[in-house]
Amino acid sequence: MEYPRNKPAKARSGIIALLREHGITPTQQRVEIGHILFARAQHVSAELVLERARQGSSMVSKATVYNTLGLFADKGLIREVIVDPIKRFYDTNLAPHHHIYHTDTGMLEDVDAADIKMECLPDLPQGTEVEGVDVIIRVRHTDR
Amino acid sequence: MEYPRNKPAKARSGIIALLREHGITPTQQRVEIGHILFARAQHVSAELVLERARQGSSMVSKATVYNTLGLFADKGLIREVIVDPIKRFYDTNLAPHHHIYHTDTGMLEDVDAADIKMECLPDLPQGTEVEGVDVIIRVRHTDR
DNA sequence: TTGGGTGCAAACTATTTGCATTCGA
DNA sequence: TCGAATGCAAATAGTTTGCACCCAA
Numbered sequence A, B: 001m002e003y004p005r006n007k008p009a010k011a012r013s014g015i016i017a018l019l020r021e022h023g024i025t026p027t028q029q030r031v032e033i034g035h036i037l038f039a040r041a042q043h044v045s046a047e048l049v050l051e052r053a054r055q056g057s058s059m060v061s062k063a064t065v066y067n068t069l070g071l072f073a074d075k076g077l078i079r080e081v082i083v084d085p086i087k088r089f090y091d092t093n094l095a096p097h098h099h100i101y102h103t104d105t106g107m108l109e110d111v112d113a114a115d116i117k118m119e120c121l122p123d124l125p126q127g128t129e130v131e132g133v134d135v136i137i138r139v140r141h142t143d144r
Numbered sequence C: 001t002t003g004g005g006t007g008c009a010a011a012c013t014a015t016t017t018g019c020a021t022t023c024g025a
Numbered sequence D: 001t002c003g004a005a006t007g008c009a010a011a012t013a014g015t016t017t018g019c020a021c022c023c024a025a
Helices: A012-021 A028-037 A046-055 A062-074 B012-021 B028-037 B046-055 B062-074
Strands: A079-081 A089-091 A097-102 A108-112 A117-119 A128-141 B079-081 B089-091 B097-102 B108-112 B117-119 B128-141
Touching: A012 A028, A028 A046, A028 A062, A046 A062, A062 A089, A089 A108, B012 B028, B028 B046, B028 B062, B046 B062, B062 B089, B089 B108
Parallel strands: A097 A128, B097 B128
Antiparallel strands: A079 A089, A097 A108, A117 B117, A128 B128, B079 B089, B097 B108
16 A cells, blocks of 8 residues: 555545554544655655644654654555664655665655666575665765 | 775784875774774674774774774775664775665675666766665565 | 553663863874 | 874764553453
8 A cells, every 4th residue: 555646635534544554543643643744755854744743733742753653664654764874764655766865965865666777686695585675876966 | 995805804004004095094093993894894883893992902982983983984994884773884895785684683794786787877966976876685584 | 440552751872072181293 | 292183971863662641442
């Protein structure tokens, strides 16, 4: 189940349904956070979600933001992206894709998986299975 | 300048020369840390380096370990690897390669770059240049 | 009522920083 | 000698945990 890109923000009722489909009890805070996340395809940090939640109506604590993002990621509603050594990003785009990371600005961009062809993945170690393959293209602004 | 794999540990004099070649003043602590790092191709965390340094003869503080690892990475002696959201790893293997990350054990394995062919990298954003491309294959042990 | 689920403050961990001291050239 | 490097401690930032509270069964 995947949240489509470039769609208008889901209504709260839609978010409640989405949470239920994923086996998550919809609480006020989770719905609020869902509303922030699924407004559009985006890359967010916990800090940003917290900031937006505080601008909104509901009370949400910092710990709840972290716990909820972790829960959503576990349940497959969002995808954790590890590119920055100091903070985690969460990606609401669940379509197969990779990332361009601007090391000087911290900006993260999506690259459709179809635009990168990987051939001959090496043999996996015995008794393991692939959980995911991340490709991160690190770019910086050219000095001029 | 690249440290070759599978070679016996560099003598301290060799490490001093290596640091000088990279424009790093060789101090007692830096040489000690270099000695730990370049004993063999490996993936280390700051914590592990600190632990090993304390087992050895020299006094090295935590802050110095962090600062030195950062310095070595800046100067291209080691490579920072971002796979784990909670800690950084440093890789003493500078040959072009990618990683297999065992999400359940935290183990990191090298994959020769030649074993992964990437085709048609997407167009880069205007005014940027590639700093590096990381491929991380996340694997887990299959349940049986 | 009651036991698991939830939310929050406080705790914790990895990392960085400021500054007095020491070291290397 | 003297600027650079170190060590310590405290600060910081991101994240996790312990526990009181709440709600459905």
